[in-house]
Amino acid sequence: MTGRVPMPGSLPAPDAVPALRLDGVGVRLGEVDALRDVSLALDARTVAVIGENGSGKSTFARLLAGLVAPGAGVTRILGLDPVRQAAELRRRVAVVFSNPDAQIVMPTVAEDVAFSLRPERLGRDELRRRVDAALERFGLSALRERSSHDLSGGQKQLLALAGAFVREPELVVADEPTTYLDARNARRVSDHLLADTGHRLVLVTHDLALAERCGAAVLFAGGRVEAVGRPAEVIADYEAALAC
Ligand SMILES: Nc1ncnc2c1ncn2[C@@H]1O[C@H](COP(=O)(O)OP(=O)(O)OP(=O)(O)O)[C@@H](O)[C@H]1O
Numbered sequence: 001m002t003g004r005v006p007m008p009g010s011l012p013a014p015d016a017v018p019a020l021r022l023d024g025v026g027v028r029l030g031e032v033d034a035l036r037d038v039s040l041a042l043d044a045r046t047v048a049v050i051g052e053n054g055s056g057k058s059t060f061a062r063l064l065a066g067l068v069a070p071g072a073g074v075t076r077i078l079g080l081d082p083v084r085q086a087a088e089l090r091r092r093v094a095v096v097f098s099n100p101d102a103q104i105v106m107p108t109v110a111e112d113v114a115f116s117l118r119p120e121r122l123g124r125d126e127l128r129r130r131v132d133a134a135l136e137r138f139g140l141s142a143l144r145e146r147s148s149h150d151l152s153g154g155q156k157q158l159l160a161l162a163g164a165f166v167r168e169p170e171l172v173v174a175d176e177p178t179t180y181l182d183a184r185n186a187r188r189v190s191d192h193l194l195a196d197t198g199h200r201l202v203l204v205t206h207d208l209a210l211a212e213r214c215g216a217a218v219l220f221a222g223g224r225v226e227a228v229g230r231p232a233e234v235i236a237d238y239e240a241a242l243a244c
Contacts, residue, residue, distance in 0.1 A: 020041070026073060035224075038073070047214055047215065049220065056220045063082065066086050096160050098180075103163060113134050114127055131166065135162055138192070153180035157177065171202065174204065175204040176204055190207075214231050218234070219238050
């Protein structure tokens, strides 16, 4: 199955703007066309992004988060233009990368999560409540005063997730967020990401069982969208391509 496929129960009303809309989008990184002529209209709450190494998945994730600029085409994320409305996009979208070190900035675990809330200028009690809830959600309460830079890789990944979710973002863009996690924490984090807590999710993953749990999937190959639609069908396309 290739091209754009309507998703049952996920299509917006005809006059509504889908959460993700790209028309003819290209992204060039140095000498590389990392994304080419990408056109998508997706309104599923959870979207898996799959494909081989170097196929453009991370570039797509970074584009959605406003971290790389489109060189061509029209991009709308939550109805926003990621170039002209970059500040608004950053406020409403949270990103989690596979390398959590890039996201940890403060000396202790609790301070690092609180740092994500700085723009909201919360009072002390509300700040404490939100931070505690995020730490609890990702199993970090016992580590709240620990040095954030001395955590294990998996604990750092959980901290990055707590820092993303504490902001209560509308869209979470997660790029292989379970890479460093043990089986129990990978399961727990996957469940948190997929649970409907009022956020949308775009999840870059090589874990096809996880991708299958999403509402829609996009398959990239060579910087292009190869297939989009129901995860089971898109995964079947991917597996058929891998078998060639
Ligand atoms: N900063 C960069 N400068 C130049 N080329 C880049 C840069 N980042 C990525 N690329 C290239 O862009 C293409 C897409 O890379 P991208 O990281 O989006 O792939 P990916 O599907 O996420 O891969 P993986 O599964 O290995 O993480 C690749 O050919 C890659 O080499």
